[in-house]
Amino acid sequence: MGARQHHTAAAAGSVDDFEYNWEKLQSAIRDIHLKNTGSLTFEQLYRHGYKIVLLKMPERLYDNVKRFEESWFQEQVIPPIFEVISKNLVSVTLGSVPGTSVVDRRAIGEKFLKVIREAWEQHEMSMNMIADILMYLDRGWSQDQSRPGIFAATIGLFRDHILRTGIQADGNPPCTVFGILNATIIDHINMEREGDAIDKALLRSCIGMLESLHKTDEELEDEKLYITDFEPEYLQKSRQFYKAECDRLLRESDASTWLRHTQRRLDEEAARCLTTISPITSDSIAKVLEEELIQSHLEEFMSLDGSGVRAMIDNDRTTDLAVLYQLVCRVDPDREALRKAMSNRIIEQGLEIEKVLKNTDFSAPQTADEGPAADGGDKPKPKTLNASAQQTAAALRWVDDVLNLKDRFDNLWSNCFSEDLILQTAITKSFAEFINTFDRSSEFLSLFIDDNLKRGIKDKTEAEIDVVLEKAITLLRFISDKDKFVLYYQKHLARRLIQQKSERQDVEAEMISRMKRELGNTFTSKFEGMFKDMNISKDETEAYSKYVRGLGASDEKRIELSINVLGGNNWPKEIMGRQTGLGGQERTDAAYPREIKALQESFYEFYCKSHQGRMLNWVGTLGTADIRCVFPKIQGKSSGPLSRERRYELNVTTYGMIILLLFNDLPEGEWLAFDEIQAKTNIPQPDLINSLTSLSVIKATRVLLKEPPSKAIVKPTDKFTFNREFVSKAIKIKMPSVNAANKVENEEERKETDEKTNETRKYIVDAAIVRIMKSRKELVHSELITNVVQQLASQFKPEINLIKSRIEDLIGREYLERADAIDGKPAYRYVA
């Protein structure tokens, strides 16, 4: 009993103490609300709170403060807010567009937002001060109980008593102040999107309020009102807005406008997140934009006629492309759409090049360069372009066009696509694709190099030469049938070397060393071998002439000999003599005149001293001879060149020399028939036709007369005689080698090259298969195919059928046998 008395007495005293302290605090809180804080001391107020807590009555204080604030809201804060909530505002919230103008709507909205902001700022400031003063309250008892802190509790009153207050406007469903607030903010933002100016700072303050308030007094970070209530609605309304906008753009505008517009919207929304709403929304709103403005109609915009990707590429609209790239990157990490569009355009343009080229080929022979297609391809010497020169021009044109195309896309790639790796792969792949579908790419590339090394680089600086070489290498990288290229290059290089047409040896060497760097040793070994042959031959020639002088037989009629010994492996077969080439004819030696025969024997003797056991074959089509030729004075001519004896030095092919020597012994006025010449010289017919044509048809070098005289090439029925009346202004005359200028193959030759490549490929595939099987012993069919393709990638792209047939063949020859299926797949085993 005594104890209870003691306690109740104490309690009574406490209540008095409490009332005393609370009175003080309450008047201070009122002063704080009224901004009348001049006479307040923190220390005193804090002490009041402290005392109440030590009296063990913190709950009472807590509840008193809340009650005070609630009545303060009712009396002081809510009335002015209700005053500004008009019917219009409610309608905006409910989504119906009111009849009022935008200006009116904005004014009404601003008024409302300002009142809310004012109320909030007042409340927040007061609550901060009150919470500071009552700081001991939180410490004193919140340890024992799970009530939210005094600040959280009082600041949250704003949410409960202001924002969540319902409004019953007549005829409308109920809505809350919060609902009106959200709708008004979003309405204002939409106004800004339409181009009106709005009070951003005002919106920012209201948003700030939503960020400071939480759904519950627990104040969880992810339960801010901004996140739980405002943002979802904002995103949804924005989505509607942009969906409509994108549909409108697709209907009314072109891709370029769309790009610029989208870019602008992205920037705007990003800026809006910093200035008006919260930065935490920036990712979400960007996603809305990406989905609605970019993703939803991306392909449609990209394929728009006249402004889509195609037009952008064709018209070099680099800014558009750059923007497009950035937009695509936002929505698609694989850049699928853009990649496809680029690839298609490249292949289209590649095929275009081919088409233009074909037109040039058809139109050029008849009417040298008429029609737009032939403009760039032909050099301005339309008359004399024969078929082969035309081909060279076509090759040059093709290479140029392809490289230009490549340059353009490379530029786009680095200027617009930020050197994107995915797109680079796509571009490279597309180029490789159309280059390799064009069946003459290897040949044309080789011709391009050939032409440049022969004359193209004549007056060029080192830097320019470097550009040419680099171009060649660039293209070479794309070509998948490298073995074919090797064949062509071998042929062209052989001609350049033997006919000494190469402009500069060092550039030749540089070209080869670059190929080596790019494609490896095996690729260039033959080329290097050819160079080596040429160099050794030079020494050989010198040694021989020394040797001959050493013999002492210095007779005046001695024939100077310059020799090129070509190792059979490195040089293309057709160069080694037509005899082995077309028609499978037996190799026949031409009947060399006696003097020449002696010379040949002399050299062979010399050569065998240092190289034993070697056979030397003389290639008549490739050699040349310088002949001194005397044309007699023509009777009855007293003036002009014909009145004198004329001496000329003729440079003819070896065969040409043999033919001309026949006419040495021919009496004046007699003719030699084609058959007779063939019989006497034993020169294969095609070579003979070539040689005779060059000697008898072309006017400037017509040292033989043909019967019947015509400009057509020699036919096997023609007859020939020595042209006594031949006149030339030059003393040294080079007989043009007809058909030798034929660097481009004719159809037959090309077919032959292809056949040859295919034949070689068989062996290479065989070797690869055996190599792989030898190391793997047993292998599934599909894996074997993949491995073969991989191994040969640097040389050519083998057809799957070829590999299959080679496997069959190898099984037939008992290198492989069929093994038991591995995992149900057919397999092979290597037979040792």
Next chain:
Amino acid sequence: MQMDDDASTRSAYQRTTVPVIVNRHYLISYPYFLHTPSLSIPFDVIMAPEDNSEAFSKDPFSGLERFLLSTDWSDLTIICEGRELPAHKVILCSYSPVVAAALNSNLKEARTNTIEIQFDLATVCCMLFYMYSGDYDIQKGKLSALGFNAPKNDAKTGLTRGSTDTTEISEGSSVLNSVQICRNGDPEAPVIQEILDHAKMNKIGDYYQVPALVKMSNFMMDSILKSSWSTKAFISIVNDLFESTGDTEWQKMLASHVADNIVQLGSDTEALAQAKDLSPLTREIISACADRIQVVEASRKKSSSSTGLGSRRF
């Protein structure tokens, strides 16, 4: 060069320092704070090779402690018992959210940069010691408080001499009186006085919400009770702290001492009755427990002696 610089800055601080009693003991105690073992080891290693130790020696005045009660850079004045103590916002606000709130409050404290503290001067000085050095010492706090009682001139001379003895300080200070009374009175009085001083630290730490200070005060009381338990001291703590601090840890600390000394405490019902703030029930429980334990103890002794016999027999 460097030494000169140091010397000049140091003297500048000394010139402007306010009346603090800086006696020999105080100066010597510096290294205690600064050269903790973990600091001194690398210190020696660096010094070892050459005799340019000055280059590496740490300025003993580099700690924040040199700003204690100094007007240098002072931006805050504490008013206590009518005296003005210079202080620094950065230090006080970082320790006490209450001071920080006061200075942010827009109220009088913030406008004038002054805070009135309603604790006694020695306690306030101790709290400042704690905030500036991480430690407090009741005696030092009292001495500093005395310094504020002295006329300014005296304090200055005392300072420059650096060896002012406490006995030279003029009398009339209530703090000093209490010290003297402690020395002359009942043998338990000094302990009680000391423990009550720590209780004050508990209260001020609680008021200004400096939990570490509260913890330290509890630790100090704990160690005093451990070394010299006294029922009187216990009762004075209870009477002093009960319902005048928001801290509860001291109760746990005290309870464990009660358990240790329950027999002595329970038998002394007269003294126990002095603990006004303990409810009668609590007091009865303590007494009852003490009785029960005595009975248990007695029977245990008896049985241990009987088992002792038994074992001997066995």
